[in-house]
Amino acid sequence: MSFLNIIRRRLVLLIFVVFGVSVVTFVISHMIPGDPARMMAGERASDETVAQMREALGLDRPLHIQYLTYVGDLLQGDFGVSIRTQRPVMDDILRFFPATIELAVAALLFAIVLGIPLGVLSAVAKDRGIDHLTRTLSVTGISTPAFWLGLLLIYLFYGQLGILPGSGRLAGNMSPPPFVTGFYTVDSLIAGDWAALRSALAHLILPALTLGFIHLGVVTRQIRSAMLEVLQEDYIRTAKASGLSRARIVLDHGLRNALIPSVTMIGLAFGDLLYGAVLTETVFAWPGMGNYVVESIAALDFPAIMGFTVVASTAYVLLNLLVDLTYMFLDPQIREIG
Amino acid sequence: MSAVVEVRDLSLEFPTYRGPVHALSNVTLSVGAGEIVGLVGESGCGKSVTSMSVIRLLPPASNRITEGTIRLIGRDMLATGERELQDMRGKLVSMVFQEPMNALNPTIRIGRQITQVIHRHERVSRAEAEARAERLLAEMQVPDAKRVMKNYPFELSGGMRQRVLLAMAFSCNPKVLIADEPTTALDVTVQAQVLTLLREKAKERGTSVLFITHDLAVVAQLCDRVYVMYAGKIVEQGRTADVLRRPLHPYTQALLRSLPELGQPKQPLASIAGTVPDLIHPPGGCLFRPRCAFAHDRCVEVPPLLSGGGEEVQHAAACWLLADGHRDSADTGRSDLPSNEATTLPAKPAKQTLLTLEGIGMRFPVGANWRGRPRGYVHALNGVELEVQRGETLGIVGESGCGKSTLGQIVMGLLRPTDGRVLFDGTDLGNLPGSEMRRMRRRFQIVFQDPQASLNPRMTAWRVITEPLAVAGGRTTSWLKGKARELALQVGLRPDQLERYPHEFSGGQRQRIAIARALALEPELLVLDEPTSALDVSVQAQILNLLLRLQRELDLTYLFISHNVSVIRHVADRVAVMYLGQVVELGPTAEVLNHPGHPYTRALLASVPSLDQSAELAAPVRGVELPSAIRLPTGCFFRERCPFAAAGCDQPQPLRGAEADRHLVRCHRTGELPPA
Structure with missing residues (x-):
């Protein structure tokens, strides 16, 4: 088709x-x-x-x-x-929904960009030190409650080190960039407002880490097990028997095939992120859909x-x-x- | 002749929790320049482990080489580092494996998979590598090589993929090619083509070949010399003709005798008693001793390779019988035939039709447009008419995709045919209400090819066997267990093993369980769908003997589906040859197989490798692949590949024969064909 x-x-x-x-x-x-x-x-x-x-x-x-x-x-x-709120629902959605999607996309990017290499590494070094470390990390990720991690990160990076903001989407003294996509990062980039872009990115980091950490664990495990399966395949043996280098076998022959079953899982994870954002949004006072929906439900x-x-x-x-x-x-x- | 591959005294073990598995013990073999050497044995004998060790392809952590040396083109492979090994693989020595369906990366285009290997080993431009890849494909007789370069593996048939893999293996002109069962997964006509190609190209380029196979007939057709392996040891070696004609080792002799092509039709085959020894705790001395009919006192010592004497160069076997004062080694008498199998055929009862297939057609939808409607149909069966008489064995033979298994499933009511009717004992199965169908179904049962996949792994053997009885309800566990014991004895299983799970049995025993289960409801008809195809030949012989005995004792009717012509020749009274969902030839087995009337039957028979080395392996079909079952050819389905195609073949051909009901052929030129 x-x-x-x-x-x-x-x-x-x-x-x-x-x-x-x-x-x-x-x-x-x-x-x-x-x-x-x-x-x-x-x-x-x-x-x-x-x-x-x-x-x-x-x-x-x-x-x-x-x-x-x-x-x-x-x-x-x-x-x-x-x-x-007495405002048109459409307006509310346009205001809150992009914030949630921006957060979810950032969280997913974090999970994928870090999770895929970790998963590959873990599979290649199966049962060796790096594998044990990665597996510990992913189990920790899966079993850590998001609100706890969020509070910990705020305490550390905002409270103690003071290098990252702990709440909101943008510094209080800034006005949001003109609305195009609703993503502050993208919109400020379009507007060429570098100060706003930096602020938006800085505000995104901690919530994205918090929300993405669970999925980092999920992605790592998924890629690891898919890779282990693929590396058993006959065509990997063919590649080995033709003298191809290990890097080539793992990345070119292995990863591409391991990604196929992983894509479904990553898609599902994104759906999870949308709904799972509520807690993270609350912890970071992120003005997203999660809060909006919870309050709407409470108010019927x-x-x-x-x-x-x-x-x-x-x-x-x-x-x-x-x-x-x-x-x-x-x-x-x-x-x-x- | 200098040896290109030299393995000396190689012993290798796989560590397991129960202790090391002694996979290879003191294997010594060599392959000379330009020589084709066979390494033959049954599953688990260590032949693949040997071949993988030669290019050090086994994962290092999984095994331990305890002694011996491996030299490849003068280099000590055990002392070579991984980087250097990578440089050698694909360049000096390359390998072709069994499953062409999985041996190519499904997400990379054919062209790139070949050029990747060329680029790895040689500094050539992209255009040059591509041109060479295309030339190699053409040389391996891949039609339309330019297009195939851009194809993905799933767009090619198994035969084509194996040609691609051969092109890949030959791409850097290796000195040695290791081929591990490269044609086992292929249909015989394709196997014949690939084997011929392999031999031709190897001889042309002076490439030495180490050919691993379980099939003695393939060895006969291909190899200059052969090594026979058993339980991790070389038990016999010599020139192919010598080993096959005058086998020295009792194991080789027994193996040859268990081949159905050497037996008398419908007569029990010689089978090897017992099973392969546990290689964690191998018996001391000769490993074949527990199963050997000639075992004697001296066999508790490990036998050395002893020459067979005479003028036969290098023909030797690891057997004490060859030491002085023992029997004439050439004695391959049949004295050890199992005696519990009756050898007389019962008189055929009067003809009575049990199963009738009327104009059976079956099509499966393929693809879907955006509304979910199929884009086309696979025409799996196209008007099959067959009658099976009570008490007979009707063999159905054909290559993959001919519809034989679909037919079996339709007979079982597992699939509902798109056209036609199935009549069992005169009753149309298509119109039966559910309850009647359930009652009727007791009367016909099926045994599948792979007993490992078809038995529920979570059920003990007695539950598997009696499940069909338990479904009816109202039976106590002790009654069912008693019944299971009865059935177990009938199929040659030990009743004390019935509490075990399927994975605790060997392949042959599992197939006995499957047969016992099929017999539980006392059926009249058994559909046997490739019942021995997953088994080693010595086990196949046991199962065939069992099936023949059960048929006599229980007056069973068999619909025996197989791709293996020799098996069909051995068991079937009548045979139907299928091609593209049609019966192209039908008649008494001996008549059809000795005097084939249809050009396809002839091609099929000519492709079957024979133990007789003088028989030339040939595939008299034209180089077109099996036509698409989605867009069927017009007229005779075999027309495009038929060497005898002529005017008139574009008309549909009916099945016809001189004598009605005897030997029918779907070809209008059958009388004009030159003698086969």
């Missing part, structure tokens, strides 16, 4: 996924006990005010009508207005919850598409058969 075919297929699938997700979230959020109109109007508002509020929000209409109205608006890019802010769910599931489908395309890039056989 060609790249084009798979993209076409996934986009069709996306429609169904978003439809399904929106129905399920819609139904569930309306089945939860609690009255958003009451929450908005306040504890001491009169029943009359609450009723008015309910009517204004359209909550008095039958469920299916409410749903159809919602989907109709959705198709026009209107996610509704947040009950809690349906438009916000729905908006987030739709965006997140879309992102997830697109992410899986990316994984499949990477697959095809790495494995010629999948390119052919699909």
Whole structure:
């Protein structure tokens, strides 16, 4: 199957996924006990005010009508207005979502850039010192709670050494770069604002390390075991028997094949990062989606919850598409058969 | 003749938790310049370990060389450093392995895999390396070499991949080529082509070849000299003709006698009793002693290589029988035939059809467009018509991809055919409701090729055997165990081993378990899908003997599927030859195999290597690969590869014969063909 075919297929699938997700979230959020109109109007508002509020929000209409109205608006890019913040949900998402993605991407980059070489090294030196060290590191990574690590890093680098900031996305006295992607690093680069770029990067380091550490362990282990398996393959023996050097065998013949099974895992890890960011965001006061969602749920802010769910599931489908395309890039056989 | 490879007194062990495995003991062998030398033996005999040791390819930590020397082109390989060894590998000595399907990197284009080796050893420009790679491919008779350079391995057949690997091995003109079972995974027609190619190229370039194989017939066709290995020792050596015609060692003799091609059809084969000794605690003296029919007092001492005498140069065996005062070494009599196997054939009962296949067609969807619809179909079976008579063995023979295994699965109801009907004892299996089908299914059972993969590793042997009975329910454990004991005795297993798990048995024993399981429901028909293909020849002989005995005792009907013509010749009453999902020839076994009517049957038979060295190995097919089963050829399916193709072959050919029901051939020129 060609790249084009798979993209076409996934986009069709996306429609169904978003439809399904929106129905399920819609139904569930309306089945939860609690009255958003009451929450908005306040504890001491009169029943009359609450009723008015309910009517204004359209909550008095039958469920299916409410749903159809919602989907109709959705198709026009209107996610509704947040009950809690009173801003259009779309605006909130554009503000908070890029922050979370920026953090997750940075964390994943950290995990991959360090995890792949460590995994390879560990496999090549199986059962020797470096392997034991790497394996200890990855087990530690997997079993360390993110909030604890976050606090430790803040204590060390912010509190004791004072070389890195411990909270927020940017120094307090700076204004965010003009919005293009929502990633402060990328946007400040586009704007040519070097001071903002440095500040954004500095703010990204500790949260990214905290969030990425678990996945560093996962990636290292995955690459290690995939490499060990690949190094047993007959074609590695062929390469050895033809006198190819060890580096060539490991990197050219081994790693490329070991990456194929690892790609799925890395894709899944990214999904995890998006959802797992909540704790890290809290520890570092990172103004991301995690906090926003938690607070929206607490406030029964349906438009916000729905908006987030739709965006997140879309992102997830697109992410899986990316994984499949990477697959095809790495494995010629999948390119052919699909 | 100066030796290019010289292994002297090599002993090697693999450390394990139970103690060292003595994988090689005092192996001495040599390969002269330009010579092709065979190293033959059954699995676990140490032949691959020997060959890997020659180029020091075993992981250093996994083994210990306890004594001996290895010299390659005058260099002491045990004293050579890893860097220098890398420089030698691929340049002075190269290797070709068994599984061409896995021996090439799946993510790198063919061209680069070959040029990589050239660049590693020689300073040449990229263009030069590419030109040489392409020339090598063409020399290895790879059609359209330019295109293949850009292909990935999965786009090529096994035969093509092995040619690519040969091109790679020859790319830097090595002095020595070590070939480890290079054709074992290939179909016979492809094997014939690759072997011919290998011999030609080696002789042309003066390359010495150390050829490792389990197949004595391949040795006969290819090798100048041969070494026979058993349990990590060389037990016999000599010129190929001498060793095969006048084997000196009882092991070599027994091995030769267990080959079905040397036995009488339907008669028990001589098999070697017992199993290979445990190499952690090897018996002292001659390692073959526990299984040897001629063992005597002196065999507790390790026998030296003793000459067979006469004018035969270098023909020697490690056996005390060759010392003075013992029997004539040329005696290869059949005195040690197992006596518990009856040797008379029962009279055939009246003809009664048990299984009928009517116009069976099977296609599998391939690929998918973006809506998930298949892009095409693999036409695995194309109108198969067969009848199996009660009590007979119908052999189905053909190469991979001919549809023989698919057919077996359809008979078993594991696959539902796209077209046609399966009638068992007159009942159409396609229309049976579930409960009836379950009742019916008791009457036919299947035995698969690989008993290691087909038995549940978490079940003890008695559970495996009685599972079909236990499924019905209502039986106590002690009843089931009793039944398992009965079945075990019937298939020659020791009842006291039934509490063991499958991995604790040898390959042959595991296949006995699989057979016992198939017999548990007292079926009438057994589908045997390559039941001996994963086994060594001496074990194969045991299993074939068992199957023949069970058939007589239990009045079973066999549908015997195999790629091995010799096995089919040995067991089958009638044979169906399949090609691209069609039966191209059908008839009594002797008639079809001695007077093949279809050009494909002839090609298949001519490709089977023979122990008779005067028989020229040939593959009389034209150099086109097996046509695609997705886009089937029009007319006769064999037309494009047939040396006798003529006008009229573009029409579909029916199966027909002079006498209805006797010997049918799907070829309209069969009467005009020159005698085979």
